[in-house]
Amino acid sequence: MVDATKPNEKLKVAVLGKAGPCLWVPEDQVADVQRLLDSHRVPYEVDTFSMSIDDEPAQVMFDFDADVDSVALQALLDGQP
Secondary structure (H helix, E strand, O other): OEEOOEEEEEOOEEEOOOOOEEEEEEHHHHHHHHHHHHHOOOOOEEOOOOEOOOOOOOEEEEEOOOOOOHHHHHHHHHOOO
């Protein structure tokens, strides 16, 4: 799935140590990502706030349990336009 704020970049799953994967998503794409994850029954939590750094568009973080396969999650996102 392409990052709507950076058309030449895809959304990237991050793995931070022993915690589960996470994903920063532009505010405008939150609903699309939620629909995709829900349709594939991927459990997640969405932060209730958004963050903007250096005047970049605001982003929302999706958190995933440690047992969510980050590689499979990235493949799911990469399979979307």
